[in-house]
Amino acid sequence: MFTFFRLSMNACRECLREPVYYLMLVAALIMIGLFPYFAMFVFRQQIRLVCDSSMATTLLFGLFAAVLCSARTISREMKNGTVLLLMSKPVSRFAFVISKVGGILASLTIFVLVCNSATWLSILIAKDQFRPSTPLLICYFGAICLAALFGGIRNFISQKSFSSGAVVAMAVLFPVISLIAQIIRSRTMSDVMKADPESFIDPGVLLPALCMLFFAVWIMGVISSALATRMEIVGNLMVCLILFLIGMVLHYFAAAAFGTGSVIALLCTSLVPNWQLFWMADALSNRVVIPVSYFAWTLVYSVLYAAAWTGWAFFLFQDSELARDTR
Amino acid sequence: MMIEAEHLFKRYGTRLVVNDLSLRVNVGDVLGFIGPNGAGKTTTMKMISGVMPPYAGKVRIDGIDIEAEPRLAKSRIGFLPENAPLHMTMTVRDFLAYTGRLHGFSGRELARRVDRAIERCALKEAAGQEIESLSKGYKRRVCLAQSILHDPKALIMDEPTDGLDPNQKRQIRELILSLKEETAVIISTHILEEVDAVCSRVFLLCKGKTRFDGTTDEFRAKADALHTDLAGLFSAMTEGEQA
Numbered sequence: 169m170f171t172f173f174r175l176s177m178n179a180c181r182e183c184l185r186e187p188v189y190y191l192m193l194v195a196a197l198i199m200i201g202l203f204p205y206f207a208m209f210v211f212r213q214q215i216r217l218v219c220d221s222s223m224a225t226t227l228l229f230g231l232f233a234a235v236l237c238s239a240r241t242i243s244r245e246m247k248n249g250t251v252l253l254l255m256s257k258p259v260s261r262f263a264f265v266i267s268k269v270g271g272i273l274a275s276l277t278i279f280v281l282v283c284n285s286a287t288w289l290s291i292l293i294a295k296d297q298f299r300p301s302t303p304l305l306i307c308y309f310g311a312i313c314l315a316a317l318f319g320g321i322r323n324f325i326s327q328k329s330f331s332s333g334a335v336v337a338m339a340v341l342f343p344v345i346s347l348i349a350q351i352i353r354s355r356t357m358s359d360v361m362k363a364d365p366e367s368f369i370d371p372g373v374l375l376p377a378l379c380m381l382f383f384a385v386w387i388m389g390v391i392s393s394a395l396a397t398r399m400e401i402v403g404n405l406m407v408c409l410i411l412f413l414i415g416m417v418l419h420y421f422a423a424a425a426f427g428t429g430s431v432i433a434l435l436c437t438s439l440v441p442n443w444q445l446f447w448m449a450d451a452l453s454n455r456v457v458i459p460v461s462y463f464a465w466t467l468v469y470s471v472l473y474a475a476a477w478t479g480w481a482f483f484l485f486q487d488s489e490l491a492r493d494t495r
Numbered sequence: 496m497m498i499e500a501e502h503l504f505k506r507y508g509t510r511l512v513v514n515d516l517s518l519r520v521n522v523g524d525v526l527g528f529i530g531p532n533g534a535g536k537t538t539t540m541k542m543i544s545g546v547m548p549p550y551a552g553k554v555r556i557d558g559i560d561i562e563a564e565p566r567l568a569k570s571r572i573g574f575l576p577e578n579a580p581l582h583m584t585m586t587v588r589d590f591l592a593y594t595g596r597l598h599g600f601s602g603r604e605l606a607r608r609v610d611r612a613i614e615r616c617a618l619k620e621a622a623g624q625e626i627e628s629l630s631k632g633y634k635r636r637v638c639l640a641q642s643i644l645h646d647p648k649a650l651i652m653d654e655p656t657d658g659l660d661p662n663q664k665r666q667i668r669e670l671i672l673s674l675k676e677e678t679a680v681i682i683s684t685h686i687l688e689e690v691d692a693v694c695s696r697v698f699l700l701c702k703g704k705t706r707f708d709g710t711t712d713e714f715r716a717k718a719d720a721l722h723t724d725l726a727g728l729f730s731a732m733t734e735g736e737q738a
């Protein structure tokens with residue numbers, strides 16, 4: 169258990185230290201932060217637009233982050249021989265795979281947490297289609313700058329990774345700022361304004377929809393981890409993108425062609441992840457509260473799917489030759 | 496017997512890279528594992544260190560079957576892979592602490608072992624630096640430090656002095672000689688001078704097959720009998736059979 173924890177922690181740290189991880193996170197945050205301005209003068213649809221765009225950004229950048237993290241911690245280690253060091257220690261291959269997947273999922277959780285908090289903040293910024301909240305916008309981009317400053321100072325003083333310092337700072341700042349902003353907004357708004365769906369979104373509706381993105385990105389992380397045991401980053405990204413695109417439409421076409429509940433449609437749902445299950449933008453735009461049962465079943469689906477791909481990752485790793493460059 | 500390998504075979508696809516290899520190394524022995532490129536040295540070392548399972552055959556470390564009880568057997572092994580693969584973004588001290596924790600050390604015991612490994616491998620100046628910023632020689636010493644941190648009973652080193660300057664080579668050879676009192680050591684090398692300097696036994700491998708297994712004195716005597724040096728004997732025993 170301790171070995172698993174140590175290896176997972178190290179895999180997570182390795183991901184956070186990766187400058188590309190930081191750059192991807194900042195790029196996603198900048199996009200999410202600017203959506204309220206792209207959604208101006210849209211006939212009171214600004215919150216829906218910001219929600220849709222931000223969630224799509226999180227999902228897509230989450231996919232890239234998943235591939236990057238798995239390539240960083242599995243493919244590269246297998247290629248450069250670092251895995252030899254670990255496998256010569258009292259560490260089994262099973263523990264290695266499980267802990268690497270655990271570390272990758274932990275780093276992806278941080279990624280989605282920051283993006284979701286940013287989405288929340290961005291929705292609060294887009295309170296009015298003509299006048300986005302400037303103080304919140306300053307807080308939003310100030311948090312990115314402050315995190316970079318923290319990472320820089322930490323790097324200068326203690327020679328620790330800039331990227332990991334900045335990411336951890338963002339993982340603290342964004343949820344805290346979002347929470348404070350939400351509390352202030354809830355207290356300052358009248359009940360009449362809260363009832364207006366174009367200027368306020370209930371956290372009870374928004375939160376489950378954002379949580380669904382964690383499940384989707386975790387599944388991507390496990391799939392890319394399994395592929396990373398055999399593929400380099402480009403091949404991994406290609407296969408993940410194809411699975412992503414197919415998973416978006418396959419279930420619809422399978423149900424249309426073979427009928428909902430048919431064996432073939434069920435097989436499609438089992439083999440390729442149904443990303444539509446996690447996409448709650450439509451429910452959000454209609455202000456529908458996601459039922460607890462739906463949320464629970466999606467969680468079960470994600471866990472089972474992740475377990476199946478982890479097993480597949482272990483099977484591929486068990487049979488693979490280690491340290492191809494050093495042999 | 497500390498390291499025992501019996502009838503090892505290994506295939507990569509249809510290619511047989513290790514063919515019925517057996518060896519035994521005891522505490523006090525330093526076995527020089529030599530052979531041309533592609534002879535199967537690194538593959539054999541990976542099998543002995545438990546990183547890669549053999550196609551057939553058995554490996555025992557201190558009497559423990561490495562396939563039956565891998566964790567117990569591996570806790571007795573120190574392995575230095577070729578090219579010093581390390582976690583480049585960690586500092587030397589963090590990396591050694593990380594590998595020490597994987598062996599189950601913590602607290603003061605871990606700190607003591609890390610300090611001792613740093614001292615033995617002359618890494619004091621670089622202890623706080625990121626591994627990525629170190630020279631090739633330092634990286635190799637960091638890799639060596641992680642392999643001796645837990646006082647292994649069997650030390651398996653794949654080209655330990657590759658990339659080091661003459662002073663560093665001498666230091667590492669002195670360290671290996673100091674370790675052999677409590678450890679069975681296998682060194683894979685291309686440098687025959689190294690075999691002469693530190694090894695008590697020679698194991699010559701070519702195309703996965705054993706060509707010579709004896710003491711360094713016997714190897715030298717064989718060279719003398721052929722009126723040649725060690726390099727000449729090496730060529731005579733391996734030429735025309737290189738992969």
